[in-house]
Amino acid sequence: MGRVNVVGAALCLAIGIGPRDASAQPEPAARRVTIAQAVAIALQNNPDALSGDVEVKGAEASRAEARGGFGPKVHVDANAQAWDSNFQIHFGGGAFTVRDQFTWTAGVSLVQPLTPLFAIYDQYQIQDFGVDVASIRRAATRRDVALRVIEAYYRLLEANRLSQVADASVEQLDAQLRQAQSLLSNGVIGKNDLLRASLALASARQRAIQMRGQVDLARGRLAAAMEAPGGDSYEPVPFAGEPPPSETPTLRSAEGLAVAQRLELRELDRRIDQAAENVSFAKTKLLPQINAVGNYTHTAGSPFQQPDAVYGGLFASWDVWDWGTTRAGIHGAESRLSLARLARKKAEDTVRLEARQAFVNATTEREALTVARAAVSQAEENFRIVTKRFENAAATSFDVVDAEALLTQARGQVETALYDLLIAQATLEKATGAPLPGEP
Numbered sequence: 477m478g479r480v481n482v483v484g485a486a487l488c489l490a491i492g493i494g495p496r497d498a499s500a501q502p503e504p505a506a507r508r509v510t511i512a513q514a515v516a517i518a519l520q521n522n523p524d525a526l527s528g529d530v531e532v533k534g535a536e537a538s539r540a541e542a543r544g545g546f547g548p549k550v551h552v553d554a555n556a557q558a559w560d561s562n563f564q565i566h567f568g569g570g571a572f573t574v575r576d577q578f579t580w581t582a583g584v585s586l587v588q589p590l591t592p593l594f595a596i597y598d599q600y601q602i603q604d605f606g607v608d609v610a611s612i613r614r615a616a617t618r619r620d621v622a623l624r625v626i627e628a629y630y631r632l633l634e635a636n637r638l639s640q641v642a643d644a645s646v647e648q649l650d651a652q653l654r655q656a657q658s659l660l661s662n663g664v665i666g667k668n669d670l671l672r673a674s675l676a677l678a679s680a681r682q683r684a685i686q687m688r689g690q691v692d693l694a695r696g697r698l699a700a701a702m703e704a705p706g707g708d709s710y711e712p713v714p715f716a717g718e719p720p721p722s723e724t725p726t727l728r729s730a731e732g733l734a735v736a737q738r739l740e741l742r743e744l745d746r747r748i749d750q751a752a753e754n755v756s757f758a759k760t761k762l763l764p765q766i767n768a769v770g771n772y773t774h775t776a777g778s779p780f781q782q783p784d785a786v787y788g789g790l791f792a793s794w795d796v797w798d799w800g801t802t803r804a805g806i807h808g809a810e811s812r813l814s815l816a817r818l819a820r821k822k823a824e825d826t827v828r829l830e831a832r833q834a835f836v837n838a839t840t841e842r843e844a845l846t847v848a849r850a851a852v853s854q855a856e857e858n859f860r861i862v863t864k865r866f867e868n869a870a871a872t873s874f875d876v877v878d879a880e881a882l883l884t885q886a887r888g889q890v891e892t893a894l895y896d897l898l899i900a901q902a903t904l905e906k907a908t909g910a911p912l913p914g915e916p
């Protein structure tokens with residue numbers, strides 16, 4: 477009696493009998509997007525990418541501020557005084573007004589820097605390199621965002637394909653169960669064969685349910701990577717065709733491309749240029765400060781002062797001794813330049829290592845895909861042979877279930893190897909500085 481209950485329970489689980497939630501609402505349809513569309517949506521909404529735009533605008537504003545120092549500055553001064561009384565001097569029986577009770581003065585000055593232009597030029601160059609640094613950093617951030625979206629995109633495609641593999645396994649085992657029931661009715665096999673087929677089908681259904689859950693999780697990870705507004709759901713366009721061939725045929729070429737194209741190294745090159753300009757700027761403090769000045773002043777309420785006065789000339793100042801402050805600043809700037817060059821060398825070594833690792837991973841995954849595809853052909857042939865033997869009572873349900881498990885595993889390995897290769901190829905392209913799939 478207990479054995480019959482076990483068989484019945486297994487059959488019920490195999491055919492999917494169970495309570496259903498009548499209140500469950502269907503999920504809204506996911507929007508289908510290409511990989512380029514997914515990357516574009518992410519770049520429009522990702523906070524890191526948007527922060528890069530703000531940093532570039534800030535750097536451009538600092539450059540414009542430095543550029544304004546080249547031209548002459550117009551300076552306006554004005555003052556007014558109300559005294560308790562006018563000021564008179566009595567002389568020779570008469571009185572002379574020296575100052576009225578109310579006086580005011582207004583003047584405008586035009587100051588054009590001369591020797592400070594050297595320092596202003598260095599400051600402008602520093603800020604100009606700062607714009608380059610911010611632009612390069614923004615591009616690097618956008619590539620990081622794009623790679624995260626690409627990986628999530630391919631992982632969702634992989635989850636979809638693995639779910640389809642799990643559904644195909646359910647169909648195969650369901651057909652095998654029906655065949656086992658027919659053979660049991662004809663007395664060809666025993667009840668244990670039927671039970672084994674039933675349990676295998678139940679296990680396959682469970683795997684299919686789990687894979688559908690993995691699809692939902694992968695879809696959520698893609699939406700998160702895309703910074704989808706309002707929790708929108710997206711569905712990737714299925715991958716068709718063969719993985720594209722690698723554009724970096726050798727390990728040496730991968731390292732060479734990385735050194736030549738990686739944005740991180742370009743950013744450090746600009747930082748070195750900035751540090752060199754900082755050294756030049758520090759040296760300009762050794763020069764005297766000479767400015768050309770023109771001034772017009774109007775004075776009212778003071779008869780002994782010229783009502784309208786205009787002058788032009790040169791103003792000069794020079795710190796001939798500052799206890800080594802300027803020299804110390806030069807040495808500090810030179811030290812920062814040396815550190816920037818050392819950081820560039822260290823980063824180049826890191827970039828070479830990343831390119832090497834990405835190249836090895838992509839090569840390995842390509843070879844793994846070839847092996848996995850060969851294994852599928854072998855597993856399909858093995859499953860066909862075992863199924864025929866089972867039909868002729870030369871094999872048991874255990875043999876069929878094992879053969880089907882090997883086939884399902886091989887099919888899953890092909891899908892995993894395919895999308896691992898696509899992700900590894902995208903990682904290699906990022907490591908070498910090449911354009912990413914879907915990157916604008």
